[in-house]
Amino acid sequence: PWLPLEDDRVRRLVEARGPKEWPKLAVAFNETLDEKDQRTSKHIRDRWTNHLDPNVNRDPFTVAEIEIIRGAQRRMPNEWTKIAALLPGRTDTQVTNFWTNTIKKLARRALK
Incomplete structure (x- = not known):
């Protein structure tokens, strides 16, 4: 720590x-x-x-940001640095974690 x-x-x-x-x-x-x-x-x-870094937005992703991530992920799969560049104040780690966690949640729901 x-x-x-x-x-x-x-x-x-x-x-x-x-x-x-x-x-x-x-x-x-x-x-x-x-x-x-x-x-x-x-x-x-x-x-x-x-x-x-005080310039990093640590708020939950907005609906608009989620739509940008979805569209960008379709166009350039797993290019997290490039996708994060479309979202001012977001890091590639934030975007990666958001996407991975969202996919895991959807997969768990599908398996129920």
């Missing part, structure tokens, strides 16, 4: 350097930490993108 102190550290680093060059951000993040407490660049990027 991430500590509030770690979240603050990620926020400060991204504010200072921008949300890019995650390996360099990871080096700065880990500078004063014991090896057992260090985070990888992927962990840091995922934490920022999926939990901390």
